[in-house]
Amino acid sequence: MSTEAPGPLDRHAPFYVAGHRGLAGSAVWRRLERDGFTDLVGRSSGELDLRDRDAVLEFFAEIRPRYVVVAAARVGGILANSTRPVEFLSDNLRIQVNVLDAAHASGVERLLFLGSSCIYPKFADQPIAESSLLTGALEPTNDAYAIAKIAGIMHVQAMRREYGHRWISVMPTNLYGPGDNYDPESSHVLAALIRRFHEAVTNGAASVTNWGTGAPLREFLHVDDLASAVLHLLEHYDDPAPINVGTGRDLSVRDLASLVAETVGFTGSIEWDAGRPDGTPRKLLDVSRLEALGWSARIPLRDGLAETYAAYLAALDSP
Template sequence: MTDDRDKVEFAPAALDRTAPFYVAGHSGLAGSAVWRALEGAGFTRLVGRRSSELDLRDRDAVLTFMREARPRYVVLAAAKVGGILANSTYPVDFLSENLRIQTNVMDAALEVGVERLVFLGSSCIYPKFAEQPIREDSLLTGLLEPTNDAYAIAKIAGIMQVQAVRRQYGLPWISAMPTNLYGPNDNFSPMGSHVLPALIRRYDEAVRSGAETVTNWGSGNPRREFMHADDLAAAILHLMEHYDGPEHVNVGTGSDVTIREIAEAIAAAVGFTGATEWDTSKPDGTPQKLLDVTKLRQSGWEATIDLPEGLRRTIDWYQSRGEAVRG
């Protein structure tokens, strides 16, 4: 990679359905949804590698792979992710591994001339007490939530790398910041899961074991926005074909619920009729995290999968997989 290459200018337009398209993290929650959406949209040369086949933390391996695959488009959905427990217990891992994954993939993509790339971040990039709903320009205006600040810093660095590529080389790379995602291929493990899959597992196991009570972390009062991964995937393809700007774009539904409300909905959906207790000695995290999706809507896209429907699909998927997804 050299610094003296000419800048190349592109305008948003329909993507070539026959061009090589690499989805980094294609077996995860977001990446698998992107893969399904691209298949449904007629893309015929999708490229994906599982972590057992390609370690994205290995710079040389990533460069070799990208030189061979030479994708025209990339969605960078690969990341080390986890809930409050994992993030607060292993901050070094979340910072270091995500920085390496992002830098390796984007440096290699630049070297082989990837035309369009979407970097997926997270709504945790915003300050803990950002004004709600959170606008894109709230970034770096306050202190981060300390339970996941290391992960957030890595994602902020990814946004900066995309902006740097745009400034230096003129490529129409963009960043999308999804809200809390859920759906097929989510992480349901006790240590690594986010709140919604953790609740699904907890209430489902309570029903299976005949438990009379379920204990959840915190007060249940924080508000969270939840988006089905298939909606995210549709938004990503839309943005790749309709948005070309340096500022990241929030991707969400524009509405939120309390953790208590989502717990009650999941309990009802899996048939749990016992009592729910709340362990207030455990952290709540950010009080509210609702994204302002004005920019996304102005581009011509809105979410279509409502929470009841999304929960039904996700619970059906989880229960049909049995022990294979319980970790």
């Protein structure tokens, strides 16, 4: 197996982005278009159900992509993860196994599997190094999703070990940006806060109540930064170990709520329901390995949040 950096990708080769309409996948698609890739391939879930093994194998045999980014997944926040663990485990396992097996069968040269920072133990040392994987118990509210993502990492490593594929796994921190999911039942914390505070302003509410104590510390990465890192890693990283992608900075959920309130113009009181779960107390990624490869995040949270809220308003106004 080669230890040299992969080098530049062919901008005219077939490139499949699984999950190209999702938050991460759409950002990857935009970045690839901007960088001159001319043969991008995407299929909506209505066009191709990645849980259908035969359909996925047939699709890969027809398209024969040279490069693949696996950004397709069933995702959600703490409520969705804790109340629907079967779907989060079963759907993600099937998506990953089908896509990776089909990629192998069709001879995909470079593949990047997008995982999640929730793969790490609940009480991992901070900031969390990649070596923390499988060294402790997971956060119970999203352990089913985490196990599925860990299985994906192991699948990539097995493909490398058995077949010599130059495939990699990338673990992003909490993502946000244009195209996020604002559904109250399945959204992540930042999107949920944007919707909650916006609706409070619209309805003239005097207060907003959020889940938990507000004490947990979280790190947030704009999806356009993630997309930039994805391309950089495809061209500069070739190692079986997963690699973290984040900003290296975090803040409390309480401070995040204040920043969101300021962004949307909410001036009422912010309350906390301590009877609701907080989740992992802190989740800051160690990004030293990524920075050693010459990449670091560029979009400040305040700027990214303003852009994200503008996109949210535009989506509300669209027919």
